[in-house]
Amino acid sequence: MNVPAHDGYHFNVMRRAIDLIDDADPKLSLNELAEKMNMSPAHFQRVFTQWVGVSPKRYQQYLALGQAKDMLAERFTTLDTAHELGLSGTGRLYDLFLRWEAMSPGEFARKGEGLTVYWGWFDSPFGLSLVMGTQKGICGIGFANETTEEATMGDLMSRWPKAAFVEDPMMLRPWVLNAFGAGDQAEEKTPLYMIGAPFQIKVWEALLQIPSGHVTTYSEIAEAIGHPKAVRAVGTAVGRNPVSFLIPCHRALRKSGGLGGYHWGLPVKRAILAWESARVDA
Known part of the structure; x- marks a missing residue:
């Protein structure tokens, strides 16, 4: 539906x-x-x-292929100053309209056992999206344009294999409206419920400090979380981010200015980066 x-x-x-x-x-x-x-x-x-x-x-x-390099040169964000940047001008966009909490390590180890995850399909600026959430907030967003609906559903469900999954788009709809439609005008913050291992949570929290229209590098994230040599592990954690767009893994680039990978397809990553840059500049 x-x-x-x-x-x-x-x-x-x-x-x-x-x-x-x-x-x-x-x-x-x-x-x-x-x-x-x-x-x-x-x-x-x-x-x-x-x-x-x-x-x-x-x-x-x-959307030009060189845009990532231009962004890295002109809009590189060190995470030490990202919070200040995020509070200034239009750079904030959706970022200040999120609040989040993380599942405890013990809860994560149980692979979702005892957890009810609600899901629904929604239109988004970047194609058909699958949104999942618990009573505490959105815990998953995936995009199906570059994969299939079946693959996207299987991917997100596999993150928490012991959870109970219930189709209920109306329960999620107000949060999705804020996320994709009226985030910069919302009266209440969109809640996120981050379900991951402790190291992953650290990486995802660092991603949340990067303002819209700005980018950083995998190595910068590794420095920010206190593991400067763990660039490869950081890249893996970025790729495993279950809440695409809201936890902005698309804002992480390679030092060379290459886009790096993107779990839901590089065309989607390029579209999101271009969309955010355009709205900031506008």
Whole structure:
């Protein structure tokens, strides 16, 4: 059951447009994009700009392959100053509208035994998303565009194999609305319930300090959590982050400026980075 987290029309336009832009080589003109979307150029530009904050032409520039290197050069965040940056201007976006708590190591060791996890499918700016949560908050977000719905479901369920899974999108809908639709206008913070090993939790907490529109490196995260030589382990923990987008593993890059990996597909990572950069600059 799909329950739109925001105006379904805008989500569907954005999802299709992002796919078209990401796959296009060479870049598509406004008229070409509008024609593929079965819309007039003026109407498409208005809807697109309303959601992303910039024009389709500008967004295509953010999706360029060199954008990651540019971000690393211009918007590199040391985690010592990230909190200050996150509190300034539009850089905060969604980040200040989250609150989180972590499952205890003992609870994690039980692999979800005794835990009820609710789930539902939702439209998002980055394609169809699977959202999972407990009574305490969102504990999982996965994207299905680059995989399949079955693979995404199996992936998240395997994180907590002894939990009881119950389909209940309406229970999750207010949190998802904040996460994908109105996070920067929400009256209450979106709760996260971080279910992972202690080392993973440290890495995910570090990721939460990186403001929207900024990036850092795996080695910087390793330094920040007190394990400077554990870059490979940090990379693994980043990749195992179950709450994509809200715990922003997409903001971790290689020192070289390469995107690194992304559990739900590099096109999704590029789209999220471009979307955040565009909204910050706008």
